[in-house]
Amino acid sequence: NIGAFFGMFAFSWLTSFTGRKPAFAVAFMAAAASTILVFWKMETLNDLLWMIPLMGFCQLAIFGGYAIYFPELFPTRLRSTGTSFCYNFGRLIAAFAPPLMMYLTNNVFQKTNDPSEALRSGGMAMCAVFALGLIALPFLPETKGRPLSENDDVA
Secondary structure (H helix, E strand, O other): OHHHHHHHHHHHHHHHHHOHHHHHHHHHHHHHHHHHHHHHHOOOHHHHHHHHHHHHHHHHHHHHHHHHHHHHHOOHHHHHHHHHHHHHHHHHHHOOHHHHHHHHHHHHOOOOOOHHHHHHHHHHHOOHHHHHHHHHHHHOOOOOOOOOOOOOOOO
16 A cells, blocks of 8 residues: 555656656556566565565556546546546456456466466466557547646536
């Protein structure tokens, strides 16, 4: 949670300088790198104490960006509905992650008798979700410096 707090703060600070899309690109790459680091290299309790806050910083910074970016995408009359749809549709898609991780661990990467190695490989493979974010970024609008759409208000 400490890492998440600082990650969200850092993301919101970064967007004010770089724009939304570059900040998301940095955050997606950092989230993938930190997750791979944790699944690949974590061995000891000391590793846990510094790697998990780092992963929380990198992964949850993205959620700080959603709070900034999603409301900017929708006109006033749809702002809360559009933002809620984006959050909750993401949750619906994310519901498939645990069964996918189980499948990867038990069927794809179970090459040895060591289940921890299959778990490590499955966790690193799941980082492909961040690549999907990078692929989507060029197709999304940049909203930094653009006024919020108010023309749909009924006065």
